[in-house]
Amino acid sequence: xxxxxxxxxxxxxxxxxxxxxxxxxxxxxxxxxxxxxxxxxxxxxxxxxxxxxxxxxxxxxxxxxxxxxxxxxxxxxxxxxxxxxxxxxxxxxxxxxxxxxxxxxxxxxxxxxxxxxxxxxxxxxxxxxxxxxxxxxxxxxxxxxxxxxxxxxxxxxxxxxxxxxxxxxxxxxxxxxxxxxxxxxxxxxxxxxxxxxxxxxxxxxxxxxxxxxxxx
Numbered sequence: 084x085x086x087x088x089x090x091x092x093x094x095x096x097x098x099x100x101x102x103x104x105x106x107x108x109x110x111x112x113x114x115x116x117x118x119x120x121x122x123x124x125x126x127x128x129x130x131x132x133x134x135x136x137x138x139x140x141x142x143x144x145x146x147x148x149x150x151x152x153x154x155x156x157x158x159x160x161x162x163x164x165x166x167x168x169x170x171x172x173x174x175x176x177x178x179x180x181x182x183x184x185x186x187x188x189x190x191x192x193x194x195x196x197x198x199x200x201x202x203x204x205x206x207x208x209x210x211x212x213x214x215x216x217x218x219x220x221x222x223x224x225x226x227x228x229x230x231x232x233x234x235x236x237x238x239x240x241x242x243x244x245x246x247x248x249x250x251x252x253x254x255x256x257x258x259x260x261x262x263x264x265x266x267x268x269x270x271x272x273x274x275x276x277x278x279x280x281x282x283x284x285x286x287x288x289x290x291x292x293x294x295x296x297x298x299x
Contacts, residue, residue, distance in 0.1 A: 084147045086110040087181040088174070090235065096252065105248040106240065115260040118224065121197055122216050122268055127275045129283035130201040130290065137193055138295045141186060148182045151175045184235035192227025194292050196220060201285045209282065212272065213265045220261045228254045 090110030097104050125133040155175055159168040199219035207215065232250040240246040276282045 084144060086114050087144070087178055087185055090181050091174075091177050091239075098252070103248070105252050106245055107249065107252060108236075111253050111256065115257045115264075117193070118196060118220055118257070118261060119264055119268065121193060122200060122219070123271050123275070125197045125200045126204065126212065126216075126268075126272045127279075127281065127283065130197050130285045130288050132283075133197040133201075134194060134292065135295060137189055137197075137292075141189060144182060144185065148178060151178055180238070181235050184231045187234060188227040188231035190292055191230055192223045192225075195226055196223025198290055199223065201288065201290075205284055205286065209284070212269060216265055216268060217258075217262060221258060224254055224257045224261075228257070 087110065090108050092109040093106045094109065095104045096107040121133050121136065124136060152175075155172055159165050196219045199222055200215055203211075203215040203218065228250050232246060232253070236246055236249070240249060
């Protein structure tokens with residue numbers, strides 16, 4: 084929710100060792116945390132729990148959008164105390180578009196990431212967590228970045244000179260973030276497996292993204 088509120092806060096980022104400056108969105112800075120949480124959840128509790136979390140996030144975001152849009156359309160006065168209302172409109176008017184971008188990208192990139200972790204865990208017998216995390220993130224983030232970027236910014240950024248470099252830079256940033264947090268994912272996942280006595284293998288799971296019931 085914080086990400087879609089400030090995703091349009093762009094700042095110029097100069098690519099190291101080049102003269103290229105790319106518009107970069109502040110909403111991306113901490114977004115990789117969502118993949119961190121999903122990676123741990125899928126590894127320990129399985130795909131069904133991770134899918135459940137995605138749908139809970141969507142429900143919360145829908146309420147957030149509903150709330151902000153009501154606030155924006157409340158009547159405004161002409162006195163000095165109401166002068167900042169226009170600023171709220173500038174910030175929050177774009178949220179419905181970002182909402183669509185986020186929902187579509189969550190239902191594609193995030194669940195694809197979880198699917199790859201789930202399936203590769205069975206294939207490799209629970210081994211090579213670092214490779215499974217990096218591989219799933221590379222695929223999931225690629226889908227999420229393309230879908231979210233095109234829907235969210237195609238109205239303001241030129242595709243070839245601004246949007247495409249933005250998506251490539253954001254993708255590289257997220258992959259580096261994910262690689263840096265692999266040791267932490269190892270520690271958290273191992274702790275939860277020992278603490279709760281669970282290590283889920285999704286042998287008979289239904290990967291339908293719209294199936295939201297969770298078995299005990």
